Every structure is written in C-alpha cells, then in structure tokens.
Amino acid sequence: MQLDHVTIRTGDIDGTRAFFETIFDLTVGERPSAIRRIPGHWLYADGKPIAHIIGSYGSGCDRAAEAIDHVGFRLEGYAAFRARLDRLAIPYSTMDLADIGERRLFLRTPGGPLLEAVFSEPVPPISPEHDHDLQ
Template structure:
C-alpha cells in the first residue's frame, strides 16, 4: 500500500493549482471524463496524479471552505478489500473509472475523515456507482 493522492477542497481553485505547480513543480494533467462535472484539476508528478483540487462553495455539504477533502491509498485486491469492509460493517460507496482501469471504494474513518481505496483492476462492464 502507498499514498495514491490527496484531494484539496477550496474556493480558490486557480490559486491553489498555481501554488502547488510553483512550489512542488507539479504539472497539470488529465482527469477522467466521469468526474469532469466537478470543477477542479489533477496535478501530476512523475506521470502520476498526486494532488486533486476540487471546488467548494463553503456551505451545505461543502461547509468546510478550505480543507483536505480525502486521502486515497493505492492497494491491491478489490474484491477481498470490499468483503473486508462488509465483514467489518463499514459503509462504503463505489466508483469505477473505466478509462483509467481503476476501481475505487470510499469510506469514512471514525470521526468522519473520508478515505479512498484505489485499485488498478479492469472494470467489469456491468458496474455502476453504488452505496453500501
């Protein structure tokens, strides 16, 4: 397992992008089509996306105006990990990104921090986003 990415939620998308590009020499890169409805950017290092930046309005479900939104861990064994979450009674949601050949599980740690498990696995054709 290793850190896959972290996501920053901000009102200042452009300023945050420029900051990470300048300070850490990150480059703008592609985002999957499935998430382009969310304003933001993916910043890359060594050909891999490391920092995801998404917009916030600062109210409603986006009550935290500036925050680390979630942290993603790249691990192996999608099916076994999903079964483990179910066995432990941990609620999760799924996201399959076919164009990246990645499957993702989102769940919360005690106290509320959002975590994402990212798996490099082929996406079955019959999948969709769901919540458990």
C-alpha cells in the same frame, strides 16, 4: 499499500493550482471523464496524479471550509478488500473509472474523515451489483 493522492477542497481552484505548480513543479494533467463534472484539476508528478484540487463553493455560513477533503491509498485486491468491508459492516461507496482502469471505494473513519481506496484493476461490464451508500 502506498499513499496514492491527496484531495484539497478550495474556493480558489486556479490559485491553488498555480501554487502547487510553482512550489512543487507539478503539472496539470488529464482527469477521468466520470469526474470532469466536478470543478478542479489533477496535478501530476512523475506521471502520477498526486494532488487533486476540487472546488469549495458557497457563502456565509454555508461556505465549506478550505481543507484536505480526503486521502487516497493505493491497494491491491479490490474484491477481497470490498468483502472485508462488507464482513465488518463498514459502509462505503464505489466509483469505477473505466477510462483509466481504476476501481475506487470511499469509506469514513470512525471520526468522520473520508478515505479512498484505489485499485488498478479493469472495470468489469455493468452488472446488477448494488452500491453501498456511504453514511
């Protein structure tokens, strides 16, 4: 297992992007088509998207705090890991990004922080398989 990426939620998407570009020499790169509806950027180092920046919107009490949204870990063995989560009755949700050949599982720790398990595996054709809702 290795750290895959960190996602930062911010009300200043462009300022945060510029900060990471300037301070860490990261460059803006492509994002999968399935997530382009979410405002933000993927920032790359050595050809890998290591910092994901997403928007945090709202005002007053409804404004989401600026925070690290989630951490992604790169793993191997999607089916085995998913079976383990099922066996342990750990809720999760799925996301397949066919255009970049990745499958992802999202789960929460007992205290609530979100984790993302990233697998470099081809996405199979659509099947009647159901998704598990993340609690």
